[in-house]
Amino acid sequence: MSGIAALSSWLAIGSLAAAGGTFALVAYLRRHLGKPGAGWLVATLVAQGLFCLLAGVSLAVSEPGARLGMESLTWAALAWVGPLFLAFALEYTGRSGLLDGWTMVPVAALTSLVVATAPINDVVLRAFRVESTGPAVTVSYALEPWGLFAFALGTGTAGVAVALLVDTVLSYGPLYRREAATVALSAVTPTIGVAMWAFGLGPDPSLAFVAVLFVPHVLLDAYAFVGSGMFETNPTTRRAADRTAIDDIGTPVLVLDPDARVVDYNDAADPLLDDGSDGPTLLGTSVSSLVDIDADPVADGGVGTDGADPSAPTGSEPGEADELVTVRSDGRRREFLVSRSTLSDPKGASVGTTLVFQDVxxxxxxxxxxxxxxxxxxxxxxxxxxxxxxxxxxxxxxxxxxxxxxxxxxxxxxxxxxxxxxxxxxxxxxxxxxGPRYRSVDLETVLTGAVADYRDGAARIDVTADGDAAPATDPELLRIVVANLVENAVEHVEDATVSVTATVDGGELRVAVADDGPGIPDGELAPLDAGAETQLEHATGIGLWVVQWSIDSLGGTVSFDTDDGTVVTVRLPDGPGGFDGGVPDPAPAAIDT
CATH class of the missing domain: 1.10.287 (Helix Hairpins)
Structure with a gap:
């Protein structure tokens, strides 16, 4: 019996220690108020702290009437913990839309009120008696229906909250795993204490271990909130993104099952869908008849493994690498570019298809x-x-x-x-x-041919090229670029001296065209910098625009130096693809060998 008495003393000490640790945690978490879930968690800890404090203090009360009142207040405080913890989990994990945390407040308030008034009602407990087991005073009693409901409400809501946190651990990977797992684990020990009390387990049925088992709960919470900064990284943003990424996009998105039936769609797709005998149709046309969902999805950019888009129509423009479908509705013709991606389950098996329709x-x-x-x-x-x-x-x-x-x-x-x-x-x-047709080119031959028609109009045109270099580019587009730049110099500079120099270094072809004229006027270059012409700013011809467009299609860049004459420097990648902010042509690029 002495062992039971000593144990009861430790129950009082442990309960008060749990209360002190809980309130210290509340003081720390006040700085996070306003962040998702923080307010509900602080409220949960306040209720938890009150429960532990009342549980510890009540172990010193031996008068039956006063002890019944203390016991009722103790369990009334605990009645708030589960519902408030669920409200925290809902908001922290971004699920408050499923069940708003405020809906738990009236339920918890009513339950707490009924439990707190147990001394004057007969619906919470019965057969209450004081059983002194040593320095601490313990009690025993049986639960009536409202008491059982309060027990089920607290454990049930806490269990749902733990499940939500565990789902966050499984769904969102390492970013929130440590914090959510720690908080979920912290609920285990109090749950064990409640189960021991409810089913009369332990060395003495009159000993309630619930409050003292909040000590490891507080330690784990302190690790999650203080040691790892739980509210510094929050899954609410991630879940909101998952929920709204498709719904908020202005492009219609359809989700199909393996049988090509529409099982989900976003708001933008709603005006396009009609009810058909076999399910929703796109403007009266079966989706499966428009898009071959059994074909292999096209990689990003619409380029298949053979370097061409297998689904693009013949002669498709750059940017039209996805499948082009045509729908007629009410006599009107609608055209969409459709991109497909496969939906897979965690094991990698295909479970459906996502179709994104871009109205073009x-x-x-x-x-x-x-x-x-x-x-x-x-x-x-x-x-x-x-x-x-x-x-x-x-x-x-x-x-x-x-x-x-x-x-x-x-x-x-x-x-x-x-x-x-x-x-x-x-x-x-x-x-x-x-489209660009890349091949290994003889620089000197291409450049000499580009300037041939302009030699009679200039004082001198010099061409210098790396003799050993054979970069991969489109020779026709390169010829267009150089010819237009040389023509611009010859036409605007009397007896012009023009030099064309080409070098290849580090995977880059650099061509510089220089003349000894007054420099290209700013008014000619301004539209190129702006990317558009206006009534006030426009070029006098099309030559510089053709230069810009050709360079863009090759994924290169161009710069103009007009301080002393004009030096135009063209930088092109050696082979398909852009570099340093270049704008590669989105159409598939062919390479001739």
């Missing part, structure tokens, strides 16, 4: 209109301007009026400039449609 109807219509306009303008421009130039030349040859001949020469010159602009646009457009 307006873009496709705009491209079609531009294609028609470009074709008509280029065709008509070339034919009509050729006729204009020919007639202007004829007038100049046959007229004896010097003033009329000068006007005819101006017309002829302007017409030929327009023809030249059209030819540049046509040449670049053809290269753009074909």
């Amino acid at each position: 109807t307006r873009e496709r219509r705009r491209e079609q209109r531009l294609d028609v306009l470009n074709r008509v303008l280029r065709h008509n421009l070339r034919n009509k301007m050729t006729a204009v130039a020919g007639n202007a030349e004829l007038i100049a040859d046959r007229s004896d009026d010097e003033r009329l001949s000068d006007i005819a020469d101006i017309i002829d010159s302007s017409a030929r400039e327009l023809i030249d602009i059209g030819e540049k646009a046509r040449t670049f457009e053809q290269c753009r449609r074909d």
Whole structure:
């Protein structure tokens, strides 16, 4: 019996120690108030601290009436712990939308009120008696329905909270694992104490170990909150991202099961879906008839293992590597680019498909209109301007009026400039449609050919290239770049001296075109820097734009130095792909060997 008496003394000491540690933890956690779950956790610890304090103090009360009142208040405080702990777990793990923590407050308040008034009601406990076992005064009693409900509520809500925290451990990997696992583990010892008390386990049924078993609970919580900074990393953000990443995106997203049935979709997809006999359809058309979900998903960028997009339509534009599908609804034609990804379970087995629909109807219509306009303008421009130039030349040859001949020469010159602009646009457009075709090139041959047509208009054009270098690039696009830069120098500098230098070093092809003129005006370069022309800022021709577009398609960069003459430096990767912020062409790049 002396052992039981000593044990009862330690129960009092342990209960008060648990209360002191809990309130110290509350004081520390006040700095985190406002963070997800912190407020609920502080409230949980306050209720826990009150329970431990009342449990320790009540062990010194022997008068039956006063002890019954103390016992009732003790368990009334404990009635708050489970529901508040569940409210914490819901908010901390980002699940407050499932069951708001505030819904637990009235339930806990009612239960606590009924338990606290146990001395004047008969629904909580019965057969209450004081059983002194030594220095500490213990009691024994049996539970009535409300007492059993309070027990079930506390243990049930605490169990759900632990399950939520364990799910966080399993779902979110190492980022929150240590903190959530520690808090979940901390609930084990108090649960054991409650079970021992409820089922009369232990050396003496009158000894309640619940409060003292909060000591390891407090130590584990202190590790989670103080040692590892639980509220410095919070899974609420991650869960919110998981929940809203698809819902908030403005692009329709469908989730299909292995039988191609739509099982989920986001808000953006809702206007596109209709009810069909076999489930939702996309604007009245079966999704499985639009997209081959059994085909292997296309890798990022739409390039298959053979370097080409297996699903893209023939002649697809850059950026159209995903599957293009067409849907007709109410007589209207809608076009979508569809990208697919496989949904896998934790074992890696395919359990469905995610389809992302990008509505490109307006873009496709705009491209079609531009294609028609470009074709008509280029065709008509070339034919009509050729006729204009020919007639202007004829007038100049046959007229004896010097003033009329000068006007005819101006017309002829302007017409030929327009023809030249059209030819540049046509040449670049053809290269753009074909996509960059990389091959090992002889630099000197390409550069010499690029400047050949401009030698008569310049004082001197020097070409210098690494003799041993054979970089991989598109020779036609490289020729277009150099030719336009040299032409720009020859046309704007009288008796220009131009140098073209090409070097290859560290996987980079560098081409510098320099002239001894006054420098390209800022007004010509401003639109290139801005990426667009305005009424106030626009280039006088298309040559520099063709240079920029060609370099962009090769994934390179261009810089202009106009301090002393003009030096244009073009940097291109040796082979497909960009570097240092280059903008590689999204279309598949072919490599000729």
